Amino acid sequence: MREWLYPIDPRTADRDGVPPTPDRYLRLAEAGRTSFWGLRAKRHIEPGDRLWVYFKLPLGQVCAMAEVEREPYEIDNDPDGFRWEFPAVLNLDATRALNRDPVLLSALSNRRPQGVGGVSDTDLVTFLGHAGMRRTG
Template identity: 85%
Template sequence: MREWLYPVDPKTADRDGKPPRPDRYLKFAEAGRTQFWGLTAKRHIQLGDRLWVYFKLPLGIVAAMAEVEDEPYEIQDDPDGFLWEFPAALNLEATRALNLDPVPLSALSNQRPQGVGGVSDADLVTFLRHAGM
């Protein structure tokens, strides 16, 4: 199992046309539905991996966690420029805890997270603590 930092931009719209915000992701977790997450390049994401959702500036916080349910697969003609997508479900308990106690950008070893990337061991300890795991 690998841990991934998955940045979302609160200044742009998700696939449903609304901006990604921690409280919306908590509602998605409470609904218990699988979501499809996009990638601009294929990564080594696998079933069972975890995504730590980083809400970019101006929020600058990690406030949700999702568990990957299947491998990425190639897609065609995505209007957002994603070439790959995969299903993952938000973990309700971890997302609820992270909404109450988000991890600020200042606590991350990578002070400029851009694309989807691996999580450092030090950051994982912080994420797990804030997620109540």
Template identity: 70%
Template sequence: MRERLYPVDPKSADRDGTPPPSENRCLKHAETRRPQFWGLRAKRHIKAGDRLWIYFKLPLGRVAAMADVEDEPYEITHDPDGFLWEFPALLNLDATRALNRDPVPLQDFADKRFQGVHGVSDADLVTFRGHAGM
């Protein structure tokens, strides 16, 4: 299992026009206990069994949800936001509730310079897990 930071851009809608994930929507999805589908530009970034720390870029820039990747990414047809791959991930209800109450702001990250999906540093993992009650 790899721990990955997964940034969400709140300005981007899903292919079907659904608004992008927000902190409140992620918590509501976690409560359904059904997998959600997430997009990728490059398949190599995610594998089944990985853990995602969901980073909401705007307006505050913070990690406020956590999910576990359930299956391998699969190729999708044209996406206006440039996503070529999609994968199912199940939001962890307890961790997402805890992070919703106590999100991790960007200023608390050890690694503040990142782009796209990437591995979480050991220092950030300690912080994320602490906020998630793990």
């Protein structure tokens, strides 16, 4: 299992035309439905991996966590420029905890996250603590 930082821009709309806010992601987690996440470049994301959702400017904080259900597959003609897509479901308990106690950009070792990338061990400890989770393995 790998850990991924998944940056999104809350100043732009999601695929369904709604701005992606921490409150909205909490409501999506409460609904418990699978959603589809896009990638501009293929990553070695696999089922069971976790996405730590980083809301970029103006927030600069991690407020949600999702679990990957299937590896990315190629798609055509996405209006937002995504070439790859994969299903994941938001973890309700972790997302609730992160909404109450978000991880601020200033607490991350990577203070300039540019795209989907791996999470450092130091940042993972921080994420797990804020999400009310323990490290396994």
